[in-house]
Amino acid sequence: MKKNTRTAFIRHMLENERSIEPSPEFSYKALIKSRQDYDEMYHRSIEEPEAFWAQMAETHIDWFKPWDAVEEFDFESDNPYVRYFRGGELNVSYNCLDRHLDGPRRNKAALIWQGEPNEEVDVYTYQRLHREVCKAANMLKRLGVKRGDRVVLYLPMVPQLAISMLACARIGAIHCVVFSGLSAEALKDRIVDSGAKVVITSNYGYRSGKILHLKDICDKALDMSPGVEACVVVRRIEKRTDMKVDRDVWWDDQMAAESPHCEPENMESNDPLFILYTSGSTAKPKGILHGTGGYLLYATLTMKYVFDLKETDIYWCTADAGWITGHSYLVYGPLSNGATSLMFEGVPNYPKPDRYWDVVEKFGVNILYTAPTAVRSMMKDGEQWVNNHDISTLRLLGSVGEPITSKAWLWYYSAVGQGRCPIADTWWQTETGGVMITTIPGAVDMKPGSAALPFFGISPRVIGSDGDDTAPNEGGSLVISRPWPGMMLGVYNNPEAFKNVYFPMPGFYLTGDGAYRDEDGYFWITGRIDDVMNVSGHRIGTAEVESALVSVLQVAEAAVVGYPHPVKGEGIYAYVTVKEGTVINDDLRAELCNHVRANIGPIATPDVIHFASALPKTRSGKIMRRILRKIAAQDTENLCDISTLSEPSVVNDLIQETKRMS
Ligand code: 6R9
Numbered sequence: 001m002k003k004n005t006r007t008a009f010i011r012h013m014l015e016n017e018r019s020i021e022p023s024p025e026f027s028y029k030a031l032i033k034s035r036q037d038y039d040e041m042y043h044r045s046i047e048e049p050e051a052f053w054a055q056m057a058e059t060h061i062d063w064f065k066p067w068d069a070v071e072e073f074d075f076e077s078d079n080p081y082v083r084y085f086r087g088g089e090l091n092v093s094y095n096c097l098d099r100h101l102d103g104p105r106r107n108k109a110a111l112i113w114q115g116e117p118n119e120e121v122d123v124y125t126y127q128r129l130h131r132e133v134c135k136a137a138n139m140l141k142r143l144g145v146k147r148g149d150r151v152v153l154y155l156p157m158v159p160q161l162a163i164s165m166l167a168c169a170r171i172g173a174i175h176c177v178v179f180s181g182l183s184a185e186a187l188k189d190r191i192v193d194s195g196a197k198v199v200i201t202s203n204y205g206y207r208s209g210k211i212l213h214l215k216d217i218c219d220k221a222l223d224m225s226p227g228v229e230a231c232v233v234v235r236r237i238e239k240r241t242d243m244k245v246d247r248d249v250w251w252d253d254q255m256a257a258e259s260p261h262c263e264p265e266n267m268e269s270n271d272p273l274f275i276l277y278t279s280g281s282t283a284k285p286k287g288i289l290h291g292t293g294g295y296l297l298y299a300t301l302t303m304k305y306v307f308d309l310k311e312t313d314i315y316w317c318t319a320d321a322g323w324i325t326g327h328s329y330l331v332y333g334p335l336s337n338g339a340t341s342l343m344f345e346g347v348p349n350y351p352k353p354d355r356y357w358d359v360v361e362k363f364g365v366n367i368l369y370t371a372p373t374a375v376r377s378m379m380k381d382g383e384q385w386v387n388n389h390d391i392s393t394l395r396l397l398g399s400v401g402e403p404i405t406s407k408a409w410l411w412y413y414s415a416v417g418q419g420r421c422p423i424a425d426t427w428w429q430t431e432t433g434g435v436m437i438t439t440i441p442g443a444v445d446m447k448p449g450s451a452a453l454p455f456f457g458i459s460p461r462v463i464g465s466d467g468d469d470t471a472p473n474e475g476g477s478l479v480i481s482r483p484w485p486g487m488m489l490g491v492y493n494n495p496e497a498f499k500n501v502y503f504p505m506p507g508f509y510l511t512g513d514g515a516y517r518d519e520d521g522y523f524w525i526t527g528r529i530d531d532v533m534n535v536s537g538h539r540i541g542t543a544e545v546e547s548a549l550v551s552v553l554q555v556a557e558a559a560v561v562g563y564p565h566p567v568k569g570e571g572i573y574a575y576v577t578v579k580e581g582t583v584i585n586d587d588l589r590a591e592l593c594n595h596v597r598a599n600i601g602p603i604a605t606p607d608v609i610h611f612a613s614a615l616p617k618t619r620s621g622k623i624m625r626r627i628l629r630k631i632a633a634q635d636t637e638n639l640c641d642i643s644t645l646s647e648p649s650v651v652n653d654l655i656q657e658t659k660r661m662s
Pocket of ligand 1: 278323324325399400401402403404425426427428429430431451511512513525527528534537538539
């Protein structure tokens with residue numbers, strides 16, 4: 001689309017709020033070709049869930065032993081639980097690798113790896129990946145890892161990360177991937193909470209041309225984690241690395257000695273596959289626990305239908321494998337389907353803002369799955385960076401991580417997709433394992449900014465504070481009223497949290513997101529309604545940042561809220577009061593920021609630190625975040641009711657202070 005035509009198109013769409021039909025050419029070739037096909041399959045999945053999931057599990061997954069029961073759950077009692085395919089036995093790595101080795105897929109690219117340095121590329125066929133995974137599985141066994149043991153993976157986006165995940169799955173160990181941007185303190189917390197025996201890291205990593213000292217960070221964490229017996233180190237960069245005798249071993253040295261054969265363990269369907277920590281409303285991240293059979297089926301099925309997967313597609317999910325999107329749609333979903341998954345170590349804007357388009361052109365990518373924050377930053381850099389590349393191989397675009405505004409959606413659709421590629425906006429969470437609400441491409445009309453309709457088997461509802469469904473277009477809390485196979489099994493080490501956080505109301509899984517449903521039944525997600533921020537698609541709990549801030553000696557109190565940010569979606573706004581006699585200056589501001597980085601990681605660094613004289617509180621002493629959020633957003637016209645405040649003048653002071661700051 002030419003720039004002028006595009007600008008006119010975007011303006012027209014924004015003014016008229018029209019929906020967009022998928023192109024007939026796309027629908028004709030799509031797996032689900034029409035709204036009617038979608039409706040029929042959806043109704044069957046809701047009316048006869050057991051029969052539906054049983055049929056899907058038989059046709060999409062290879063089982064070593066059939067299950068005794070398809071679906072068992074309780075959403076009502078004080079002990080909610082969910083189990084799928086009880087008694088069934090399978091192995092995830094077998095499904096992702098071995099079963100593709102008998103036919104032509106044996107020599108197909110399973111994983112294409114593009115390093116941050118452009119010249120570093122590697123391709124793993126299914127056969128090669130299978131051999132590497134078997135060797136890594138044998139290495140873990142040799143290091144003493146047994147079925148049920150936890151292994152922490154603190155790795156950048158290198159093939160060894162996917163190999164390690166699959167190797168754990170092969171021997172029944174539970175992997176716990178920690179995003180390589182998190183700090184030593186955060187890594188230590190996850191190692192200790194999961195009780196990991198072995199940690200796999202890399203000596204260094206690349207990020208935007210800079211070198212990350214991952215082994216040093218890992219060493220700091222390990223000094224505080226006495227339970228770890230061994231640390232395997234991937235040699236990412238040939239550079240001096242301190243290795244601790246009796247604890248650290250090199251990945252390549254170990255692998256060279258291992259056999260490329262390793263029998264997969266027979267796992268029960270509800271045996272844990274992995275733990276992934278995520279932020280909630282408390283200061284301590286929760287270890288979300290996912291199982292084997294249900295999770296794999298859900299990742300496989302959503303991968304196939306949401307991305308309309310074809311045998312010859314080159315599929316690229318830009319998410320880091322340290323997050324759930326990387327688990328389900330970079331590793332497990334694509335490999336279980338026998339697809340070609342591209343793994344990229346770099347970032348969108350290094351060395352130049354066209355890196356994504358360079359990669360799309362170089363590999364002929366057909367499906368691109370990325371986040372609104374990346375779309376916004378590319379929109380800001382300008383379309384010339386897209387136009388300099390031939391990206392005509394793209395046929396489908398995906399979005400995940402946060403609400404995409406209709407403006408960003410339309411830019412993605414017209415500047416990147418050239419008005420040809422449907423966009424699958426996908427709403428889901430770490431806890432849900434896979435996509436829950438989406439625009440099934442080719443089948444349903446798209447409304448820019450709406451994640452559209454539920455995936456098969458999913459029954460979302462929007463309810464008000466009375467627990468009843470809200471009227472069309474009226475906002476409420478997004479809940480799910482039936483289980484689905486990708487659903488988390490629990491919170492590791494913290495069974496009460498499963499009940500308290502996700503099932504405070506009997507009968508519903510509470511998502512923590514706000515939403516409304518329009519007159520066509522389309523869902524519009526409005527963002528978190530709990531104390532969780534979404535910064536560039538990363539979930540960060542306000543309580544985590546507050547707890548890091550108050551651990552600084554001079555800080556008396558801290559309250560953190562999100563505020564609208566043009567690129568990050570939400571920025572972090574920290575209100576801080578200091579102890580008597582503290583000098584407020586830029587050094588203190590820098591110290592607070594550094595402290596948050598060291599405690600959590602750079603992604604949690606506050607954008608604004610507001611040294612406040614006092615914080616608004618209710619008479620019972622609760623901080624009024626609702627007001628703080630409005631002040632941070634500079635939306636102070638309508639502050640609602642402040643009569644419950646113990647000292648209403650505090651609010652005025654804060655508003656004046658904000659004015660002075662900007
Ligand atoms: C997959 C993932 C989950 C939270 C979720 C919501 C937000 C994700 C979204 C979206 C609107 C979308 N979110 N996808 N909001 N539209 N398409 O991101 O998992 O890191 O656990 O975050 O992200 O607020 O509750 P996770």
